[in-house]
Amino acid sequence: MHVFIKKDYQELSRAAAAMVAAAIRERPDLVAALPTGGTPVGMLRELVRLHQTEGLDFSKARILNIDEYVPLGPDHPQSYYRYLQEFLYQNVNINQTNTFVPDVRAADLQAACAAYDQRIAGLGGIDLMVLGIGGDGHIGFNEPAAELSADTHVADLSAETIRDNSRFFETVAEVPRQAATMGVGVILQARKILLLASGRSKGAVINRLLTQRTVTPHFPASLLLLHRDVTVMVDEAAAAAEIEGANEPTPVINERKLSG
Ligand SMILES: N[C@@H]1[C@@H](O)[C@H](O)[C@@H](COP(=O)(O)O)O[C@@H]1O
Structure with missing residues (x-):
């Protein structure tokens, strides 16, 4: 796991965008999977x-949503497709x-999820997966559980995630209770993974991600330990x-990885 700590959200966003841009320049028909939420907005603007x-x-890039609320269609203002359309595609x-x-x-829905996995396979797999992380350690919408699905599937959102994501809706009641999400197997099959986190509210979950050396479905982001090419990019907050609570070896900070 390569870890980069950037001064603030702006630097984080610039560095993340630089990594995505480098991947597109290297492979114009890149297959990328992108997250939603507050964290990637700066990267998408950049x-x-x-x-x-x-x-x-x-013009040749292929981009996939990692997840989508059930049953919000592409035109729904809170749908994740619409999010990527507004922040990226239309610009x-x-x-x-x-x-x-x-x-x-x-x-x-089960057939639709299977079709999504077939689509990914048809594209030749995912070259670059950009992930955010939930306060409970979820990636995509793979919530902490005794078992995690490998394939794309419909997931029930946890109470914590519903509460966290309610900031994008008028009321908590409007937050969908389910989402289709790439499963952890799909995520781990991506050739390269970039996980982003910003702000003090992510401090605890990032601390756990960077210090924990065990893999557990109760902390889905821990599965990233099994992948050989993961970059974690966070801001100082x-x-x-x-940094304050470090009792494990300091993670590797290698700025050269960004340009390399
Ligand atoms: N399904 C999305 C995730 O893909 C995202 O990474 C996470 C963090 O969002 P934020 O960046 O707003 O904290 O929230 C949502 O639940």
Whole structure:
């Protein structure tokens, strides 16, 4: 696990966008999976800036939503597809037919999830997976549980996640109770993973991620220990608990990884 601690949210966003941009320049038809929520907004804005000012070319890129609320369609203001559309797709030269999300309005959701996995396989797998992290350690919408699904599936959201995500809705009651999400097997099959976290509210979960050396489905992000190419990028606020409470070896901070 490569760990980078950036001064603040702006630097974190710039560095994350630089990594995504480098991947697109290296492979113009990159297959990327992107998260939603508050954390990636700065990165997405920076990617748009790179497109507008440096001609970063999305014309061949393929982008997938990691998860989607059931049953919010692509036009729903709170849907995750709409989120990527507003923050990225409509501002860059991506071909809409190269953007993907599970069909959460399908009558047969299980079949829709299986179709999403087939779609991913058809694209040749995911080159770059960008992840956020929930306060309870969830990645995508893989919530802490005794067992985790490997494949894309419909998940029940935890009370903590419903509460956390209610800030994007008028009331808690409006937050969907379920979402389709790539499973942990799909996430771990991505060739490269970049996990982002910002702010003090993520301090405890980042501290646990960077110090824990055991894998448990009760802390889904711990499964990232099993992957050979994970970069964790956090700002100083999210890393603060880790720095203050460090009783484990200091994680590797290697700035050269960013340009390399
Ligand atoms: N399903 C999403 C995740 O993909 C995201 O990573 C997480 C953190 O969001 P935020 O960045 O707003 O803290 O929240 C949601 O539940």
